[in-house]
Amino acid sequence: MKFLRLFLPFLFFILLACSDDSTPNITIPEPGTVPAQLRDGINIISDDSLGFVLFAPKKETVHLIGDFNNWQVSDSYKMKKDGDRFWIKIGNLEKGKEYVCQYLIDNSIKIADPYASKIADPWNDKDISSTIYPSLISYPTGKTTEIAMVVNTAPASYSWKVANFKIDKPESMVIYEILIRDFTTDGSIKAVQGKLNSLKQLGINAIELMPFNEFEANNSWGYNPSFYFATDKAYGTSNDYKAFIDACHSNGIAVIMDMVLNHSYGQSPMVRMYQDANNSPTADNPWYNQKSNFANPDAQWGYDFNHESKYTQAFVDSVCAYWMKEYKVDGFRFDFTKGFSNTSYPASGAGSWGEPYDAARIKNLKRIYNEIKRRNPDAVLICEHLSDNEEEKELAEYGIMLWGKMTENYNEATMGWGAEAGDYGPKGDVSWTSYKERGWSKPNLVAYMESHDEERIMFKNQKWGKTYGNYNVTDLKTGLKRTEAAAVILMSFPGPKMIWQFGEVGYDEELNNDRLGKKPPHWEYYDVTERKALYDVFSKMNTLRNSNAAFSTSDYLADVRNQFKQILLKSSGGYVCAIANFDVVELAQEVNFGKTGQWEDYFSSNKLNLTGTTQNIKLQPGEYRLYISK
Secondary structure (H helix, E strand, C coil): CHHHHHHHHHHHHHHHHCCCCCCCCEECCCCCCCCCCCCCEEEEEECCEEEEEEECCCCCCEEEEEHHHCCCCCHHHECEEECCEEEEEECCCCCCCCEEEEEEECCCEEECCCCCCCEECCCCHHHCCCCCCCCCCCCCECCECCCEEEECCCCCCCCCCCCCCCCCCHHHCEEEEECHHHHCCCCCHHHHHCCHHHHHHHCCCEEEECCCECECCCCCCCCCECCCCCECHHHCCHHHHHHHHHHHHHCCCEEEEEECCCEECCCCHHHHCCECCCCCECCCCCCECCCCCECCHHHCCCEEECCCCHHHHHHHHHHHHHHHHHCCCCEEEECCHHHCCCCCECCCCCCCCCCCCCHHHHHHHHHHHHHHHHHCCCCEEEECCCCCHHHHHHHHHHCCEEEEECHHHHHHHHHCCCCCEECCEECCCCHHHCCCCCCCCCCCEEEECCCCCCCCHHHHHHHHCCEECCEECCCHHHHHHHHHHHHHHHHHCCCCEEEECCHHHCCCCCCCCCCCCCCCCCHHHHHCHHHHHHHHHHHHHHHHHHHCHHHHCCCEEEECCCCEEEEEEEECCEEEEEEEECCCCCEEEEEECCCCEEEEECCCCCEEEECCCEEEEEECCCCEEEEEEC
């Protein structure tokens, strides 16, 4: 027996030397820890070899199965166990060739690597057009089941034209939110790139892409993520995404990635590794809670990440670092950050403002932000927090940006119902657009009239707009004109802003007739005179925001609670005064200009010579003006 033990290693190497060169061989794992050069996930070692490391606490065995061993379970491909990790190296792979493979855990669970940069999907890949993803490798139907990973010793590289990009004045960004699926007829990231010239002319300087890491199925908003290191193939190849980001940077446009780290869905390998009979996470799942901390089902999605877990924290940091390094994204928008703790909330308060201050989630968000900034000091983080102002103020003071939903307020104003009583004053009160009104000292409020989540401004204008005599807000031209006024007021407030795709031309397809369903792109709206006028207003306001220092001042006054709204911006380079009438009748009001002298309306070029600091101005319903004085 002693002789046999001594001879076996030599016998293995003799057999290895005699093996067919077309069949990958297995490197005998060295005893002890995982080799220092291998990290969790799939590691390229050389042109013909890969290393695999899987973090799988409390699992007994893991086998690597795939194209290279004809999907056979064998001891030769049994991964070495080192504490909570399993690892293996394989060689004799063909350079540049894609292989499909999986982990088989405890002879029962088949998964792809959580860090896989490309997956093979048995259900959805066949529906992806070859024009969007050419030469997509086929799923090995009949040889295995469940999602697998695609690996390659020499994946297609990308040569970046813009190596280093930095957001210019993030506090003044104008962000354009895009759902790739619905932005063009093709529904591809390449097609979005083809529209960059129009977006550049609009004057935006950042694009926020709704989630494009691998999500379940092909037709989705992307908030059902499954793999966090892979681009979703339904929109194109990984290099298509890189080319898009590179083109954005070449045009001075930052790219912000919408990221879902509150939850995952059931195809996530980290969910599937630890599940009970009801497919819920088990208590020993390293990354997920057994149930959501929100009792309200309207605030529960998928499987809830446990942000108190050191394993989740390490994973989140890896995800953010990967996209900033590999794809050069300039920052992230985090979905539903109210869920980033394990604090329990009753059904009555969940999903709306009013939860008590939660120190745990503030700590967790600050920790993530610190790790992002450590890796890229210029990166931005935007949270969809929509929580109590005490929390949002603390995050804003720390440097984190917050989504500032103002949809209902602006829409009540555009529809003509702004004088009606709301919960906190007139419905058309848009004063919360001001970060100073919220008591913040830093302009980290990303205020918006529309996002992917809200019913469209122009749909509601045409559906429920107010009528008074011959003045009818439901009329297309009238509704668009009032939306122009809203754009002038919104964009006059200092601080970053956001425009939802086609909001600049008054997109009016109903959202909630099929909330998550596909909506048609309307590029023909650009050829409609009244809609193009709205686009021009947005474009001119964005141009001003980029060129006039007054729009980034901290010295400003806003009187925007009632139907006649006015904003006064003061800076050493000049003053700006925006006014608009959101009533359905003529209004006159004393306007505070803050200084005497010559003023000019930016849109009409009409002059105004003031001998006093205030003047009574009369506006027709829906009329607006933007006076500038140097």
